[in-house]
Amino acid sequence: DAGVIQSPRHEVTEMGQEVTLRCKPISGHDYLFWYRQTMMRGLELLIYFNNNVPIDDSGMPEDRFSAKMPNASFSTLKIQPSEPRDSAVYFCASSRLAYEQYFGPGTRLTVT
Amino acid sequence: AQRVTQPEKLLSVFKGAPVELKCNYSYSGSPELFWYVQYSRQRLQLLLRHISRESIKGFTADLNKGETSFHLKKPFAQEEDSAMYYCALTRVQGGKLIFGQGTELSVKP
Numbered sequence: 306d307a308g309v310i311q312s313p314r315h316e317v318t319e320m321g322q323e324v325t326l327r328c329k330p331i332s333g334h335d336y337l338f339w340y341r342q343t344m345m346r347g348l349e350l351l352i353y354f355n356n357n358v359p360i361d362d363s364g365m366p367e368d369r370f371s372a373k374m375p376n377a378s379f380s381t382l383k384i385q386p387s388e389p390r391d392s393a394v395y396f397c398a399s400s401r402l403a404y405e406q407y408f409g410p411g412t413r414l415t416v417t
Numbered sequence: 418a419q420r421v422t423q424p425e426k427l428l429s430v431f432k433g434a435p436v437e438l439k440c441n442y443s444y445s446g447s448p449e450l451f452w453y454v455q456y457s458r459q460r461l462q463l464l465l466r467h468i469s470r471e472s473i474k475g476f477t478a479d480l481n482k483g484e485t486s487f488h489l490k491k492p493f494a495q496e497e498d499s500a501m502y503y504c505a506l507t508r509v510q511g512g513k514l515i516f517g518q519g520t521e522l523s524v525k526p
Binding site: 308309338346347348349350353360361396398405406407408409410411 | 460513516
């Protein structure tokens with residue numbers, strides 16, 4: 306298994322543009338998590354899904370952020386419109402049991 | 418409130434020295450505690466969990482419920498231990514992980 310796959314690995318965009326981050330979890334895992342990592346705030350959970358259903362989105366910073374999981378093998382995190390303060394590394398993780406999470410390589414987002 | 422606190426942002430030691438990365442938590446109930454590690458340019462990965470009572474790469478962690486701590490220890494640090502270490506907790510039945518801010522361990526030759 307290739308593990309959790311994220312794309313793109315790097316994204317540079319201008320303020321105001323829409324950004325879509327993609328994640329393919331490990332097959333058979335029924336939990337999917339989106340995290341944001343910054344120097345200031347560390348690792349923050351944004352949202353997580355169980356069996357494709359959003360369970361907790363309390364970490365989503367504001368309405369500009371949205372996440373979907375249309376099926377068990379794909380999830381997206383969208384930022385519209387993007388702002389410079391959204392610059393961070395975004396991680397996707399999946400698990401069969403909620404605590405033993407397998408992380409993807411991350412997407413480094415830079416908003417100028 | 419559920420919270421994980423790692424008081425040190427950076428810990429620097431010399432090779433062969435003992436290392437202890439501190440983790441304190443607040444949680445109403447019985448949590449499960451974990452340590453995750455992120456080596457340079459690699460993915461975050463599970464290092465160990467308290468229920469396993471195992472030693473991974475020479476690291477151990479003991480859950481102290483009285484002090485609500487779960488410090489990570491290694492008697493003799495190696496250069497390859499240099500990484501970011503995150504302490505995390507979840508409720509026993511599972512659910513989301515709550516991570517601490519992370520501690521960067523730097524082991525100097």
